[in-house]
Amino acid sequence: DIQxxxxxxxxxxxxxxxxxxTCRASQGISSYLAWYQQKPGKAPKLLIYAASTLQSGVxxxxxGSGSGTEFTLTISSLQPxxxxxxxxxxxxxxxxxxxxxxxxxxx
Amino acid sequence: xxxxxxxxxxxxKPTQTLTLTCTFSGFSLSTSGMCVSWxxxxxxxxxEWLALIDWDDDKYYxxxxxxxxxxxxxxxxxxxVLTMTNMDPVDTxxxxxxxxxxxxxxxxxxDIWGQGTMVTVSS
Numbered sequence: 001d002i003q004x005x006x007x008x009x010x011x012x013x014x015x016x017x018x019x020x021x022t023c024r025a026s027q028g029i030s031s032y033l034a035w036y037q038q039k040p041g042k043a044p045k046l047l048i049y050a051a052s053t054l055q056s057g058v059x060x061x062x063x064g065s066g067s068g069t070e071f072t073l074t075i076s077s078l079q080p081x082x083x084x085x086x087x088x089x090x091x092x093x094x095x096x097x098x099x100x101x102x103x104x105x106x107x
Numbered sequence: 108x109x110x111x112x113x114x115x116x117x118x119x120k121p122t123q124t125l126t127l128t129c130t131f132s133g134f135s136l137s138t139s140g141m142c143v144s145w146x147x148x149x150x151x152x153x154x155e156w157l158a159l160i161d162w163d164d165d166k167y168y169x170x171x172x173x174x175x176x177x178x179x180x181x182x183x184x185x186x187x188v189l190t191m192t193n194m195d196p197v198d199t200x201x202x203x204x205x206x207x208x209x210x211x212x213x214x215x216x217x218d219i220w221g222q223g224t225m226v227t228v229s230s
Contacts, residue, residue: 001170034216036154043203043223044146044154049216087154091215094167096144098154 002026002090006099012107017078021102023071023088032092035064035073038101039084047086048073080106109133111143111204111221118227119194125226129187129204136162136182140210143187144217145178147200155200159207160187196228 003026013019023033031051036044046055048064051071061076075082083106088099115127127145134141145157158178159167168176177190187204202224205217 032215036217038154043205043220044217045220046213046216046218049213049218053212055213055216055218089154089156089216094159095169096156096159096167096215098146098156101153 001095002029002093002097004088004090004097004099006086006088006102009100009102011102011104013078013104014107015078015080019075019078019104021073021086021088021104023066023073023099025069025071025090025092028068029090029092031067032090033064033066033071034089034091035062036087036089037082037084038087044087078104109206109219111206111219113202113204113221113224115202115224115226117225118229120230121195121228123194125189125191125194125198127189127191127202127204127224127226129189129221131185131187131204131206134206134208136160136180136185136187138162138208138210140208142207142209142215143180144205144207145187145189146203146205146217147198148203148223149197149200152200157202158189194228199226199228201225 005024033051035048038044052064085103111131142161144159160178175192205220
């Protein structure tokens with residue numbers, strides 16, 4: 001199975017900050033990576049697919065990059081509604097796997 | 108509008124078999140490229156992908172759980188069913204179903220999720 005390791009696991013930041021979350025795959029997955037945002041008590045929401053393509057309706061302050069084994073999710077200017085947990089997911093091969101999550105909290 | 112809704116028992120006893128149903132609308136699982144997955148999340152923990160079934164009735168499972176899982180579909184009822192045998196308290200989690208449509212730009216990514224159903228395993 002392909003393992004995904006997110007860093008950091010926890011991030012404290014302020015409104016307006018630029019933050020970056022990293023996701024590393026245990027083997028190359030080309031660009032078959034998605035990012036999800038999850039708020040407490042809610043289902044995950046797709047933010048980015050194919051490593052860097054923004055899902056329809058997602059604000060442009062979110063961006064993704066990377067290919068192969070290293071990927072990043074960047075939020076250019078944090079808004080209050082962005083404080084949530086973020087997960088990466090590889091879709092290169094079965095079984096699909098998720099990272100362990102990055103919890104983003106208000107400083 | 109595409110929607111998915113999970114249903115099943117809120118409480119199961121250890122060793123019992125769990126049966127969950129995902130009822131969806133707004134798409135057909137007979138459409139080429141359409142897939143439905145199950146994902147679970149124990150309280151306070153990460154997401155875990157469990158299984159996927161596609162339009163062609165191909166099925167894929169989590170490596171660690173594949174001996175306990177069965178996924179099936181009833182296209183006429185717009186339902187996908189997941190069964191998990193030999194339930195244990197560590198299987199306590201919120202269980203989600205989610206859609207992916209490989210013919211769309213989103214590819215295999217899970218673009219629409221159900222609200223989830225909480226299952227507790229306890230005697």
